[in-house]
Amino acid sequence: MGCxxxxxxxxxxxxxxxxxxxxxxxxxxxxIIMIKKFLIILCAVLLTSSCSLYRVNFEEVTDNYYxxxxxxxxxxxxQLTQPHEIIGYITVNTERNQEMEDILYRMKTExxxxxxxxxxxxQTNASGSWKKIPAQKFIGNAYVRANYSATVVAFPQ
Numbered sequence: 001m002g003c004x005x006x007x008x009x010x011x012x013x014x015x016x017x018x019x020x021x022x023x024x025x026x027x028x029x030x031x032i033i034m035i036k037k038f039l040i041i042l043c044a045v046l047l048t049s050s051c052s053l054y055r056v057n058f059e060e061v062t063d064n065y066y067x068x069x070x071x072x073x074x075x076x077x078x079q080l081t082q083p084h085e086i087i088g089y090i091t092v093n094t095e096r097n098q099e100m101e102d103i104l105y106r107m108k109t110e111x112x113x114x115x116x117x118x119x120x121x122x123q124t125n126a127s128g129s130w131k132k133i134p135a136q137k138f139i140g141n142a143y144v145r146a147n148y149s150a151t152v153v154a155f156p157q
Contacts, residue, residue, distance in 0.1 A: 054103075055093040056110050058152075062087045066115025066154050074108040075118040077153075084153040087116055092148045103148050116152035124148045 062085060090107050104122075111119050124146055 054098075054106055056106055057091045057093070058088055058110055058114065059091075060088040060114070064154075068115055069112040069117075071105060071108040071112045074111045074116055076104060076108070076122070077118045077120045080118075080120055080153065082155060084118075084155050086151055087154050088114060088152045090119065090150050090152055093145060094148065095145055107148070107150050111150075111152045114152060115154060117155045118153050119150040120153060121151040122148065123150075 064085070064087070066087060090110050092103055092106050094103060094106075104119075107119050107122075
């Protein structure tokens with residue numbers, strides 16, 4: 001009787017047991033299969049995790065401490081009418097085709113961590129080498145990535 005493994009060959013042996021040499025070859029073959037599976041999984045993980053849709057930067061401009069909040073507590077304000085302190089600037093670098101709601105949520109999340117009450121002065125622009133890419137017919141949008149920036153403010157208690 002043979003084994004179901006297609007790479008397994010029944011060797012004629014006098015004692016009825018395969019030789020040590022044959023067992024070592026089978027172990028090596030199993031190890032090679034395991035290594036291949038590991039490499040495939042590793043490549044899949046690296047390929048999916050190396051691409052980032054968002055990169056968030058924050059520049060703090062105050063020495064005052066503000067308690068962190070939840071993103072839902074942070075407001076998006078077009079024009080400030082009440083007294084405030086600028087505590088920093090947020091920049092989100094992302095792909096151009098992202099929804100503005102998602103970008104605002106990222107900004108509000110970062111502002112909440114820093115204790116901001118609101119974000120204002122939201123601006124967008126293409127950045128760096130992406131700005132130099134000429135318009136392509138198949139892309140439709142000349143700039144692949146863009147920076148969205150906002151000012152983080154806190155209201156006095």
